[in-house]
Amino acid sequence: xxxxxxxxxxxxxxxxxxxxxxxxxxxxxxxxxxxxxxxxxxxxxxxxxxxxxxxxxxxxxxxxxxxxxxxxxxxxxxxxxxxxxxxxxxxxxxxxxxxxxxxxxxxxxxxxxxxxxxxxxxxxxxxxxxxxxxxxxxxxxxxxxxxxxxxxxxxxxxxxxxxxxxxxxxxxxxxxxxxxxxxxxxxxxxxxxxxxxxxxxxxxxxxxxxxxxxxxxxxxxxxxxx
Ligand SMILES: *Cc1c(COP(=O)(O)O)cnc(C)c1O
Numbered sequence: 001x002x003x004x005x006x007x008x009x010x011x012x013x014x015x016x017x018x019x020x021x022x023x024x025x026x027x028x029x030x031x032x033x034x035x036x037x038x039x040x041x042x043x044x045x046x047x048x049x050x051x052x053x054x055x056x057x058x059x060x061x062x063x064x065x066x067x068x069x070x071x072x073x074x075x076x077x078x079x080x081x082x083x084x085x086x087x088x089x090x091x092x093x094x095x096x097x098x099x100x101x102x103x104x105x106x107x108x109x110x111x112x113x114x115x116x117x118x119x120x121x122x123x124x125x126x127x128x129x130x131x132x133x134x135x136x137x138x139x140x141x142x143x144x145x146x147x148x149x150x151x152x153x154x155x156x157x158x159x160x161x162x163x164x165x166x167x168x169x170x171x172x173x174x175x176x177x178x179x180x181x182x183x184x185x186x187x188x189x190x191x192x193x194x195x196x197x198x199x200x201x202x203x204x205x206x207x208x209x210x211x212x213x214x215x216x217x218x219x220x221x222x223x224x225x226x
Pocket of ligand 1: 024026047068069156197198199200214215216217218
């Protein structure tokens with residue numbers, strides 16, 4: 001069941017603040033996505049390749065699908081024909097595979113790099129050192145990478161009740177984002193997306209400069225995992 005009032009409020013807030021709202025529909029049935037589509041939502045986020053492929057095939061073609069989960073290189077080919085943005089690139093190897101699949105599909109695939117900002121081992125992503133190394137590889141090979149575009153960063157804060165900690169982690173992510181944006185690493189005007197914040201912490205994320213939020217349970221209700 002879709003929470004229409006929550007969607008309307010969040011949609012309005014995002015328009016006002018120039019933030020892109022991604023409705024995270026993982027584990028939810030296609031009917032829920034159709035209901036939210038009917039309200040006007042077009043950007044949806046999924047975490048599992050097979051689930052995304054199945055939903056994409058049966059839902060309207062003008063949906064922008066965001067792959068927000070951890071992605072294995074050997075599965076890129078399944079989503080490469082249609083995915084709008086891959087949020088969680090955490091290795092150069094994965095970037096190379098996305099470029100290869102972009103080429104095969106004759107398109108440019110937009111991606112975000114996942115930065116590790118939480119103090120939890122369980123969350124994927126690159127720390128600052130990894131990111132520097134990543135951009136060294138990237139700069140050495142970018143002439144050959146015409147089918148992938150690095151649009152920005154994505155990160156997840158620690159799952160904690162401490163707003164102070166969440167805020168400082170988002171601030172850190174935004175600082176790294178700004179540094180890369182201003183550096184000669186990339187200096188590309190399309191490096192413009194800072195994806196941070198979910199149901200529990202999107203307000204803090206927006207206050208700290210995030211311009212893309214990924215919200216699931218607040219819009220679709222709690223998820224049930226088997
Ligand atoms: C599931 C998920 C979300 C949405 O989480 P909610 O707490 O339901 O809003 C956001 N980002 C990522 C990467 C996720 O896996």
